[in-house]
Amino acid sequence: MTKFLDLSKDVAELTADLIDIPSVSGHEKKIADVIEESLNRQAHLNVSRFGDAIVARTELGRSERVLLAGHLDTVPLPTASNARGTVPSRWSGETLYGRGATDMKGGVAVQLALTASLTHPQKDLTFVFYDHEEVEAAKSGLLRVATRARSLLTADLAVLLEPTNGYVEAGCNGTLRLRATAEGTAAHSARAWMGENAIHKLAGLLSALQQYEPAAVDVDGLAYREGLNAVGIGGGIAGNVIPDAAYVDINYRFAPDKTPDQAEEHVRQILAGYQLTRTDAAAGARPGLGTPAVQSLVTAVGGAAQPKYGWTDVARFAQMGIPAVNFGPGDALLAHTDDEHVLASEVRKCLGALLDWLT
Template sequence: MELELTAPVGELTRCLVDVPSVSGDEAALADAVQYALTGIPGLRVDRDGDAVVARTSLGLPSRVVLAGHLDTVPLADNLPARLDGGRLYGCGTSDMKAGVAIALRLAATLPLTDPGALRHDITWICYDNEEVTAARNGLRRLAERHREWLDGDLAILMEPTAGEIEAGCQGTLRVVVTLSGTRAHSARSWLGDNAIHKAGEVLRRLADYQPRSVTLDGCTYREGLSAVRVEGGVAGNVIPDECRVTVNFRFAPDRTGDGAIAHVREVLSGYDVAVTDLAGGAPPGLAAPAAAAFVAATGRTPVAKYGWTDVARFAELGIPALNYGPGDPNLAHTRDEYVELAAIDAGERLLRDYLS
C-alpha cells in the first residue's frame, strides 16, 4: 500500500486505520510508512524490525521527538473505517493512528530542508508492539539497540489525550496470587480443601483497599489495586485444588517498581504472590525547560496521565516527555472507537505552530 502523506490529515488517518496492524502484525503498515518517509527531502530514515525512525539534521540547538505506535488491540469487527458526520470510526482511530497521521503529515509538509523555518530538529518514531507486554515493546528494543535514535530535548507521545497535555504516567504491575487446596469429589466435599473458596479473602482485601491520590507538579495521580482475572476449577464434580487471581496495581510515579512490588506483597501478605509484568511510571517532568516551553506554547494546563505510556521509557533515558494527541482516551480499545475529525485538524495546527 502507498500512503499519500500530504492528503488531508483526516483522510490520512483513515488510510492508516484501514491497514490492519494488530500487535505483532505491523509489517505492512511499517513498510508503507518507511516507503513514504524515504521519499521526503531532508530526512534520514532507519528501520529496526517494524519500527521506523526518521530524523532531520539541520544543526538546530534543540530536537523534538514525535513518537507513536503503529499497533492496535485485536479487531472487534471495526474495520474498515467508516465516516459518520464528523467522526471517523474504526480500530485504532483514537489509539493512536490519528496521532500518527498528524506526525506523518507534518513530516511531509514542514520545510525540513530550511533551518530558518523550523524551531527544532525533529525525529519521527513509529514503532511496534506497544499494546502488549513490555518485553515486546518496539521502543524498548530501539532503546537497547539504537539509543542515539531516541535522543531529544523533548519527546511528545501522540497518545490519545483529547487534545490536552497529560504529564507523566502511572506505573503498572501485575501479579498472580496462587491459592492451593486439596482435590476431592464434590459429593464428598468435606474430604477436600476448596482453593477457589480461599480466593474470597484475597478479593475481600482488594475490595477494602483504599488507594492513594498523589499530586506532583500540580498533576494528581490516582492509584488502583484490582483483581482482573480469576482462574480455577477442574470439572463440575471436583473440588478444585488450585485457584489463581491476577491482580493489577496502577501506581503513582512517586513509587519505584520495587516499591510497588513491596506494597502489593504487604497488602497480600500470607499469600503466594508472583510478579508477571512490571513497567515503572514517569513523573510529570514539567520543570524541564523544553517541556515548560511546550506547555507555554500550547496554553494548555497539564493533567496527570491515567495509564502507562512510553513517556516512562523516555524518562528512564533522561528525556523529558509528554502525552499529547487528538483521540479520546476513554474510547481506546472499545468496539465503537472513533476520533473527531475536528480534533485531528486542531492537533495538526497546534504542533505545526509549535515546530515551525
C-alpha cells in the first residue's frame, strides 16, 4: 500500500487516492498512517498524533491562526450490487464516485493540498485530521485531541471542510437520540390472549412520530429545519411468541436555539406516557455571523451564508469558544448514498477559494 501521498498533484486526483484507502469508522489507522507520513515530509509543519487523529501546525508567529479540520472516517460501504459509491474510486468523465467522495475525502484532499501549497501563509494554520466522526460522540478523535492537547486547537476561526456545495454553512443543528421501550407478557401466539404484545404498545408512538410536523426555526437570521424520526425498531424472539419487549430508536435534529436538555423535554412532551432513555446527544452551534473572522470568509468566497441542517463538529469548536463554519466541496445530499460522488471542478473550486482567502 502507498506509504505517502503526492500532495502536489491535482486535488481531484488526490481525492481519488484517499477514497482508495478504506476508512470505515473504527478502521482509520491505514489512512491516518499515510497522512501522517505525508505531513511529516512537509518541513514547515509540526505534526502530532493522538490515536488516529493528526494535528499539523505552522509556527510562524502570525497575528491570526485559522484551523482547517476534516474527518477521515466514512460510513460503511453500500451493499447494493450496482452501487457506485464504494471503494475503490471510479471516474465517469469529471465525476468521481466512491465512499467518502463528498463526506468528506474531497474536503480532506483540499486540506492536504493546502498544507503543500501554503509553506509561508499570511496566517498561521492548523490542520486537523481525525477519526470516528460518523459514530457516537464519545469516540470522536477531535474530542480526544481537545482532551489531551487543547492548546493545539487554539484558533481565531475553525473551518470544517464538510460538503456545502461551495457555500459557507454557519452553525449547525443539534442531535438527540432516545430509545423508547415497552414491556409486555410473553405467550404462545396461538393463545395471544394470554399475553400482552409489547410491539403493539408502541403503535401510538409511531403514529405520533408520523404525524409530527417539524419546525423551521429562525436563529440569527438563518432558518434551521428540524426533524423527529424513528430510526430503528426491534422486538420479538420467535414467529410463534407474543413479544414481551420492544423498542424504537428516535433521532431529533433540533435547531441551535435549544440545548440538548431542552430538546429532550420537547420530545418527552410529544411522546408523553412512553418510557424514554437518552442514548446520545450533541449540542448545535449558533451561526456566529457577526464574528469578523466568519464575515471575512463569507465575503471572500462569495454568496450568502446558509444554515447547516446536519450536526457537524463546528458545534464542538463553538463549545471551545472558537468561531467555526462549514465550507467544503460536494453536495451534502449525496453523502452516505449508494452513488456518492463529487465533481472534480467542485474540489478544485474549493481549493482555489481557500487559497485566495488565505493568501
